[in-house]
Amino acid sequence: MKGLRKVLTPFAPDQSGASSVLYGLGGLIVIIDAGGCTGNICGFDEPRWQDERSAVFSAGLRDMDAILGRDKLLVSKIADACKKIDASFVALIGTPVPATIATDYKALKRMLEKEISLPILTVATDGMRLYDEGEAMAYKALADGFISKDGSLGKITLGKTPLTYGAGFEDQTLEDYRNIGPSTKITAASASGIEAAEKIGLPYEIFSSAAADAAEKIPSGKVLVCHDEVFGKTLRDKGIDCDIATFFTLHDEIKREGDKKITEEDEFTDLAVNGGYDVIIADECLKPLAEGFRGQWIDAPFFALSGRR
Amino acid sequence: MAGKAVQYTAAQIRDLGKENIPKELSGGHGLVYSSPATLAYNSPGAEGFGVKRAGLAVPESVMLIVAPGCCGRNTSIVSSMPQYKDRFFYLMMDETDLVTGRHLKRIPEAVCEVVSFLEGQKGKKPRVVMICITCVDALLGTDMERVCSACEKALGDGTRVRPSYMYALTREGRRPPMVHVRQTLYSLLEPMEKDPGSVNIIGNFAPLEDGELFKILTDAGVKHIRQISTCGTYDEFLKMASANFNIVTNPEVRAAAHDMSQRLGIPYIELTRIHDVARTSAQYKAFANAVGIDIDVSVEEAKAQEAVDSLKASFPDLTFNIGECLNADPFELALSLARYGFKVDEIYGTLAPEKFKYVSRLAELSPDTKIFCNMEPTMLYYDVSASRAHISLGKDAAFYCPGIPNIAWNSDIQPFGFQGITKLMETVHQTMKEARA
Numbered sequence: 001m002k003g004l005r006k007v008l009t010p011f012a013p014d015q016s017g018a019s020s021v022l023y024g025l026g027g028l029i030v031i032i033d034a035g036g037c038t039g040n041i042c043g044f045d046e047p048r049w050q051d052e053r054s055a056v057f058s059a060g061l062r063d064m065d066a067i068l069g070r071d072k073l074l075v076s077k078i079a080d081a082c083k084k085i086d087a088s089f090v091a092l093i094g095t096p097v098p099a100t101i102a103t104d105y106k107a108l109k110r111m112l113e114k115e116i117s118l119p120i121l122t123v124a125t126d127g128m129r130l131y132d133e134g135e136a137m138a139y140k141a142l143a144d145g146f147i148s149k150d151g152s153l154g155k156i157t158l159g160k161t162p163l164t165y166g167a168g169f170e171d172q173t174l175e176d177y178r179n180i181g182p183s184t185k186i187t188a189a190s191a192s193g194i195e196a197a198e199k200i201g202l203p204y205e206i207f208s209s210a211a212a213d214a215a216e217k218i219p220s221g222k223v224l225v226c227h228d229e230v231f232g233k234t235l236r237d238k239g240i241d242c243d244i245a246t247f248f249t250l251h252d253e254i255k256r257e258g259d260k261k262i263t264e265e266d267e268f269t270d271l272a273v274n275g276g277y278d279v280i281i282a283d284e285c286l287k288p289l290a291e292g293f294r295g296q297w298i299d300a301p302f303f304a305l306s307g308r309r
Numbered sequence: 310m311a312g313k314a315v316q317y318t319a320a321q322i323r324d325l326g327k328e329n330i331p332k333e334l335s336g337g338h339g340l341v342y343s344s345p346a347t348l349a350y351n352s353p354g355a356e357g358f359g360v361k362r363a364g365l366a367v368p369e370s371v372m373l374i375v376a377p378g379c380c381g382r383n384t385s386i387v388s389s390m391p392q393y394k395d396r397f398f399y400l401m402m403d404e405t406d407l408v409t410g411r412h413l414k415r416i417p418e419a420v421c422e423v424v425s426f427l428e429g430q431k432g433k434k435p436r437v438v439m440i441c442i443t444c445v446d447a448l449l450g451t452d453m454e455r456v457c458s459a460c461e462k463a464l465g466d467g468t469r470v471r472p473s474y475m476y477a478l479t480r481e482g483r484r485p486p487m488v489h490v491r492q493t494l495y496s497l498l499e500p501m502e503k504d505p506g507s508v509n510i511i512g513n514f515a516p517l518e519d520g521e522l523f524k525i526l527t528d529a530g531v532k533h534i535r536q537i538s539t540c541g542t543y544d545e546f547l548k549m550a551s552a553n554f555n556i557v558t559n560p561e562v563r564a565a566a567h568d569m570s571q572r573l574g575i576p577y578i579e580l581t582r583i584h585d586v587a588r589t590s591a592q593y594k595a596f597a598n599a600v601g602i603d604i605d606v607s608v609e610e611a612k613a614q615e616a617v618d619s620l621k622a623s624f625p626d627l628t629f630n631i632g633e634c635l636n637a638d639p640f641e642l643a644l645s646l647a648r649y650g651f652k653v654d655e656i657y658g659t660l661a662p663e664k665f666k667y668v669s670r671l672a673e674l675s676p677d678t679k680i681f682c683n684m685e686p687t688m689l690y691y692d693v694s695a696s697r698a699h700i701s702l703g704k705d706a707a708f709y710c711p712g713i714p715n716i717a718w719n720s721d722i723q724p725f726g727f728q729g730i731t732k733l734m735e736t737v738h739q740t741m742k743e744a745r746a
Contacts, residue, residue, distance in 0.1 A: 003400055003401040004399070004400055004423075010382050013382060014379075034444055036443070037379055040380075042343040043349070044386070049343065059341075061478060062479070062480070063476075063478040078340065081340045081686045084687050085689060096379065096444060126404065128379070307386070
């Protein structure tokens with residue numbers, strides 16, 4: 001049945017992706033929720049929360065705030081927090097609650113700009129899309145607000161967040177984004193990195209360091225890789241002949257015959273069991289879906305899928 | 310103001326009065342800081358017994374979470390526990406569902422597929438399916454009773470289907486999620502013949518630790534002491550309807566206890582978790598009078614007092630920082646510790662008006678105790694170096710005070726009464742001895 005999960009738990013959502021890109025940049029991040037979404041982000045999807053304090057707050061919405069659309073109250077809460085917290089910008093990240101009541105982010109931004117002097121970023125995530133889309137939306141907001149094209153930064157990696165790379169993530173600073181220029185070597189490390197690089201409009205390479213590390217251990221045979229698309233492409237670039245299946249974005253520039261964007265559990269089962277593969281490279285959380293698969297399984301941890309660190 | 314966490318002393322709060330508790334301490338007025346306490350509280354699936362785990366407290370039940378993917382994301386923490394294997398299922402909502410509400414028509418089909426999957430592939434059919442819905446359906450005004458009836462009709466085999474509301478939006482409302490889920494669980498009980506030798510302990514989702522409360526009841530002739538968590542089967546759970554009376558150990562079950570008194574004719578009596586030996590003794594005496602039994606807990610009382618005295622003898626100037634992410638009311642615990650002669654330097658808690666009485670009394674013994682609120686945005690700037698504490702209690706206190714020993718004191722299985730006091734004092738004693746060794 002479409003949308004029914006019997007084995008897997010839900011993947012990292014768009015709001016976690018948006019937060020992942022903006023975390024640690026020195027902004028005041030407001031999750032427009034009642035609290036549960038912030039709990040999922042800081043308490044689960046954001047490993048940096050354990051190690052460093054960051055200004056990530058819940059809007060603390062209550063039922064009547066949502067029903068009556070109390071945007072003025074929200075603006076007043078944020079303005080009050082800005083008096084107490086040092087921040088270089090304010091980011092509003094959406095969740096299912098503002099999506100349900102059709103919050104007008106442009107209006108919120110205008111209202112806030114009248115109250116505070118900091119730059120305002122809005123990311124209209126809704127908790128129903130996946131993390132890579134949220135990351136791409138956050139990069140777009142950053143590009144519109146901060147990213148330059150005439151700086152002198154040596155290199156930058158985009159899309160290397162904890163959600164795709166686990167402990168191997170790479171932090172950026174706001175200054176890095178402000179200092180991108182024609183000579184900057186830009187690497188797109190995941191699907192969202194490609195979106196970000198495209199938005200910036202400067203030349204870039206597509207490369208996953210995690211895949212490059214894994215490439216040497218892969219035996220010969222017909223290979224299926226189920227991960228982020230950049231992971232699969234990098235394996236191909238390293239000479240591994242593989243098909244890519246991904247629950248996340250699959251760009252046309254990467255997709256080739258045999259590749260598949262999948263959504264349902266059954267689709268993965270069909271590929272794994274009936275695809276004739278000798279090797280599957282994927283997070284172990286997918287293994288219960290491939291009970292009939294007789295080949296070799298190579299574990300490729302993917303936090304956005306399994307939540308496994 | 311920037312760069313400093315907002316704090317008030319107990320004396321300042323006492324002087325302001327119950328009606329003028331600073332809004333920075335009572336929460337709910339501004340943005341909410343992401344501290345361990347707020348994250349665990351706001352996100353009922355994160356850990357502890359939130360709505361998701363609580364909804365599965367009934368034996369032989371499974372849960373279908375009907376929600377946007379983000380709401381079920383952290384359930385993988387719970388799903389990895391052996392007792393929850395094959396018990397969580399998800400029907401993912403998309404943007405079209407949000408606009409059209411079409412997901413509601415798909416729920417009966419999803420429930421049937423889940424039950425069929427469990428029966429066919431796992432060989433075990435559930436007796437109850439809990440349907441967990443979230444903020445989205447709260448705002449859509451979904452009639453879950455009707456949806457659940459449709460599911461029961463579609464199944465047609467007597468399997469019960471009940472709603473479980475994970476509405477963070479209603480956290481401070483009249484029926485917050487953790488109150489509602491308890492009502493839902495006990496609404497499954499059907500009237501049955503009363504057993505005079507049968508008593509329920511209700512409130513928590515894990516059993517109370519076997520202590521003096523069980524001894525008191527057994528000595529009074531009670532043959533069956535039931536808790537939802539110790540019922541091995543659904544049929545055993547249903548026998549909770551035969552109880553002579555309910556003992557309420559958590560105020561969040563009060564509404565469910567009231568429902569049971571009205572619907573099943575089971576009266577209830579409340580016992581509070583307190584950490585003061587004298588007040589615990591008084592509470593047991595009041596309990597004995599109310600139910601008409603004689604009790605003798607002098608041994609347990611002496612043991613608790615001895616544990617307090619022993620800790621005091623070893624560490625006379627022991628100073629605590631206390632959080633709210635623990636199996637205690639931090640303000641009551643602070644007051645009890647101050648009464649024993651210990652020092653309480655800081656409390657991290659949300660100061661609701663009903664807690665004022667503790668702070669007011671604490672101010673007499675320890676006027677300089679500082680009170681912070683976990684929800685206050687300026688906690689971002691909390692600086693532990695200003696604290697003089699030797700030990701912290703509560704998981705959130707460990708977050709704020711990383712350099713001193715911590716006792717999380719937040720296990721699922723909770724000690725109670727004298728036993729709780731004894732165990733806490735002994736644990737503190739042992740922890741401090743190890744820290745000083």
